[in-house]
Amino acid sequence: MNSLHVAAPPSPARLLAPAAAAAHTPAGLVGDTPVLWVGEPFTDPGRGFWAKLEGCNPGGIKDRAALYMVARARERGELAPGAPIIESTSGTLGLGLALAGVTFGHPVAVVTDPGMEPLMRGLLNAYGAEVHLVDRPHPVGGWQQARREKVDELLIARPDAWCPDQYNNPDNVAAYAPLAHELIAQLGRIDTLVVSVGTGGHSAGIGRVLRGFFPALRIVGVDTCGSTIFGQPAAPRLMRGLGSSIYPRNVDYALFDEVHWVAAAEAVHCARALAKARYASGGWSVGAVALVARHLSRVSPAESRIAAVFPDGPERYVGTLFDDDWCRTHQLLGGPSADVPDELAHPGERVVERWSRCTTVADPLATVGVAVTADEDAVVGVAR
Known part of the structure; x- marks a missing residue:
């Protein structure tokens, strides 16, 4: 009878290998998430981007x-x-x-x-x-x-209760500085950051820190059709986790070089293609961010280093985005995949219903027609 023989190492020290840190509380499991190279066949040959896999946290980003x-x-x-x-x-x-x-x-x-x-x-x-x-x-x-x-x-x-108010709480922004530092340690240089925008917390928190290290950093925001964040009118939205029907004050409009709006079917198609090609995916935000990051890898110089933040993993979407019957019910399958975005001169040019891009980024609550700059800190607040 054949048996597999494994020779013992000459010294116990040879058994030592890097391991994840031991955690005494659940909070110790958060952070230090990996980055994954997303290349072909999801992208064009020789092109790709780095994905920060925040779904490796216990609950997500x-x-x-x-x-x-x-x-x-x-x-x-x-x-x-x-x-x-x-x-x-x-x-x-x-x-x-x-x-x-x-x-x-x-x-x-x-x-x-x-x-x-x-x-x-x-x-x-x-x-x-x-x-x-x-x-x-x-x-x-x-x-x-x-x-x-x-x-x-x-x-x-409950008068003793406390509400974080994630849409307007500056701590929601400050929380993401460690994520930015992780990206710098992992990638060294970052030329483009691609982030979804909902409350504005992680886009502002990561973007501000990275811009301090890389002044020429290009920051690309990803929103959803029907969201009001970047000046489009509100409409019913199937997508969750990005976009908004209100105006979160944590959104740092001055950071963004451009914004993309993505439709639900486009995000679904991309999330599914990403899962099959790279064994990594997530929900609405991941599909939308991956679509935009893939496009940027195609049109940017080959040596450009693109970092995309994936806020979660695919598990919670098994019964929705990755379920054929659910997707057919919501008419999300069978349409042509988007290759390039439509272009808008300014956010209010027209109502977008498919993937669209705009390099004029303005705060809808600031003076009409005036793009937000780094000095325009005083804006109208949103009452709780």
Whole structure:
């Protein structure tokens, strides 16, 4: 009978190998996520980009923001020991807050809407979060505003509770400095950063730090059709995790060199193609970011180093983006794949319904027709 014989090394030291750090709390599992080269066959031969795989965090990219916002609020005395945390979420921040609740000892309640995947609701319940569901969108602010109004109701009922207000909390921006430092350590030089934009937290937090190291850095924001962030009118949106029906004040308009809007079917097609080609994918944001990053790798000099941030992984989307029946129901399959974006001279030129690009980036709440510059810090706020 044949057996496999493995020779013992002459010294136990030969057994030592790099290993992941041991963690004493769940928060210790967050950060130091890998980067993956995304090349052919997903991209053209000889071209590609680096993807920061934030889905390798326990819950996704917003683990970083949730832990940081909670820690800073505790330090300032805004969040008392054991007090409830209440916030609106489409999913990923909810997982991060559940993680922060376990880490710091706070009950967590999240407000979401019917678009949240059943898997995500199940995970939030499993991790001890209380899930509240709104049943109809706000007539102007959509599901986001409806969720925020429900948060306000819960805060009135629980005067000791604290809300992170992810859309306007500057700690949501500061939380992502470590991610930027990780990218610098991993890639050395970065010429282009591609980031999805929702609350504005990770795009501003990563972009500001990287721009300090690389003044010529090109920063490309990725939004969704139907989102108001960059000056388009609000419309019903199937995509979650990027885009907004309100105007988050964490969005740093002065950072962006250009913005792309991506339609739902285009994001689905790209997320699926990416999974098959590179065994890495994610949800709406990942599909949209990958579409734009692939395009930039095609039109940029071959030596250009592009970093794209993938906010989550594919698991929560098995019953949606990666389910043929669900996609057929929402008419997301069978259309032609997009190769190049439409071009807009300014964000208000026309309503976009497919992948589109604009190099004029303006704050919709600033003076009409005036592009935002680094000196224009005073803007109209959004009431909670």
